[in-house]
Amino acid sequence: MLRLFLLEFWRVLRLQLRYPLEFVSGLLILTLLFYGLLIGAQHMTGVDSVGDSLNGIIIGYGTWIIVIAGLNQIPTDITGEAQRGTLESIFLSTYRIDSIYLARSLAGSLQNLVLTFGVLLLLLWLTGRSVQFPPSAILAVATTIIASISLGFFAGGFALRFKQVGRTLMLAQYPLLFMMMTPFENMSPEILNLSMLLPVVPSAVTLRELTTAGKPLGETHIVLAALNAITYLVVSMFFFGRYVRSVKANGLLGGH
Template sequence: MLELFLAELKRGRIQFRRYLFESIGGIAIATLTFYGLFLSASYIAGPGLKFGDRLDAIIVGYVLWTLVLFVMTSISGTLQREAQTGTLEQLFISPFSASQVFLSRAIADLLLQFGLIGAILVIIMALTGRWLAFPLSLILPLLTVLLGAYGISFAMGSLALIFKRVGQVSGIFQFGLLFLMSIPTEEWTGGMRIVGNLLPMSPGAGILRNLMARQLPLDLPQLSIALINGGLYFALGICLFSWAERRVKRYGNLNDY
């Protein structure tokens, strides 16, 4: 498994270096989109607008959305690209299982993308003048968010295996993810708090907003909920992907156009 991960990391590094201009363009688009929304909100609200820590929370949510969006599209996008280039079947007859191959590739690509996400965050903080806190305790809730994101990514990958083209569905999911990463479910109470804890990645995102935007201590009971949430969605995504893999192999339409 380590050999597979190192190979995928080398592949990702080569592609990243070869298409560096595209990566720089992605940083520019992400930061300019956020800053345009920020200027529009400031103009509409007038000179007396005071965001307070809400702007910090919005920045956290936007950067999380950028990160989760990359994770969600990594597996389904890889499946569609491999099918178009005619190399999808080679991945499924490798000594490793398909889920191991795609998970190793997604994690390797994510490690390379962390630098881009960090650059986007620093530029946004510099443009808005709002500097977030980065305690070491944010690693645990970030892992819960990534678990849920990879679960959704595998679920989208299962759709790509069966239906081949899922671009429109992926576009709809992008707006849903923006809602999940931006809405402050950690402030909900009563029955709505339970709903917020059931939404994918929402508990972990709420903890990150509390840590980075509001400088609150780590909420251990809420972290436990976030771990369960991320683990369940990850397990569900793996199960759906395994079912889709068995289905396309049984009907012999793995690489159909």
């Protein structure tokens, strides 16, 4: 698995170095999208409509970028391979198909972390805000990545069966944006407890607690975030495996 991850990481790195304009374009688009919405809201209301909650909103936006990358990675790869006619060759690899896509998702997530960090730096600079980022926040970022990859496996199962899922993925971005932006930690204990059952939400809450509220790791929801991420990953990989067997049994692998 380590060798497979290193191979995928090297592939992702070479593609990034070959097409640097894609990285710069993504950085500018994601930054201007958030900043444009923020300026538009302030212009329409005539006041600072977010106030002290802006730091948490920025962190939530960064979390959303990580989640969307994890969600799109596997289904986008499957769709692209199906269109090129190379999807079958991947299934003939000596590695398990779920291991291949897990390694690809992890490698892609590391690349996306650089993009996300750049977007956050630009947004904090443009808004004149600052947030803490203690070393313990790395654990919350790790659980966020794992949970986002689990969403990718769920979407990847549908991509294997239906091949074209682009619009469905776009539709899924909006509830995920709402989930990442909503400050569940400031709501009633009942709502907070229910939100811990949703994918990625415990990780998003923990990130805000560490970076904007300044809580020590022991007073955050890091344990729930880890359990949530691991549980969803195991379930999603089982779901993906079921779809792999179904697609093979029905001869639907080569379609596009």
